[in-house]
Amino acid sequence: MRARVPAAVAAVLLVAGMPSPAGASVAPRAGSARAAVTPCPKLAVPKVTRPPRPTPPAAVPAQQAVGGEALATPGLVVPPDAPAPPVTATSWLVADLDTGAVLGGCGPHEYGTPASVQKLLLAATMLPKLNPKQVVTVTRPDLDIEPGSSAVGLLDGGRYSVETAWLGLLLQSGNDAANLLARLGAGSASAGVREMNAEARRLGAWQTHAVTPSGLDGPGQFTSAYDLALIARVCFADPTFRRYALTERTQIPAQPALRKPGFQIQNENQLIYRYPGALGGKTGFTDLARHTYVGAAERDGRRLVVTLLGAEARPVRGWEQGARLLDWGFGLPRDASVGRLVDPGELTAASPSAPPSTPAAAAPTTAGRAVGAPDWWGGAVVGGAAVLVGVLAVLLAVGRRRRRARRRVRRRVAWD
Incomplete structure (x- = not known):
């Protein structure tokens, strides 16, 4: 017997043209008439760190149905008779970069902490705006990053091409490069974050809210495996991004005026060295997010992308879990699907309810604004x-x- 679809979900599905794929094996939310949920793995944070776990925004049913009714589950959703992939990430998704078909996932719309895979949203937002050959000067605020976090090693007053900054961002996960690129694209790092959030809305990534351009942890910062696939799809459609993502090493130029020599950096994404047909991707890690990963590969003319959140490096590292998911996806029939990735701008006119509001700790509230009211409400008041x-x-x-x-x-x- 088919479970009833909430009215809000049905309305969004009707407007966005997203029927539930026939036969998708999905474990629904509590209260459904269908079978019990097959849960995703739990995030096991090592006792030595125990960072405070963030409280995600309340779930909005219509947002969780973006891409198809079958994706509105906190558990496993795979095509009929497909085996469950052997991964430990708390949520993941595999999709076809070209057709947009979602092949499977676990908690695809569940909130997760992004870490450095958020740099892909920065790339999707700023790559079209910046001239890669432009030479720019680094300022002191560009280097304002968390001590001990990943950095390329840009120097205050140093002069670098924009392309060098992009390579430092994607190969070495440079948080200094993230601040620089956000400032160059929007005038300041904070303005860059606002543009990143606007781009997420345009893409239909309604579970995504950026607080930092780099993915360094901040209150109210979330994403989902589905949203990351939307963002990655835009990135891999850009030939410049694909070239950067597959670059194995590059030289950071010397700074004669500062009397500093140049040095070489290498790509940290092991997929490009060890997985045949790899197209690149992005790694991420913070104590709060644990391991996050986005990777893509091509096989027999088929291009797949995998996204995962909340993974542990044991027994299998993040990129290796990504490789297992890619193998799993390539092993499915070409017509296998449990949903689809919406196209950029598709949900702009028919937004699936309001985006998640930012917690008070992340941004000041507006007096008189209703809790959870959409952003345009505050704009109208102002x-x-x-x-x-x-x-x-x-x-x-x-x-x-x-x-x-x-x-x-x-x-x-x-x-x-």
């Missing part, structure tokens, strides 16, 4: 207030001119 202030200013100016005119008339009468 815009209306601005118009009202402008009107009052005009009225006050007119009043002042009239009072001055009356005083001049009285003076002329007295003088005459």
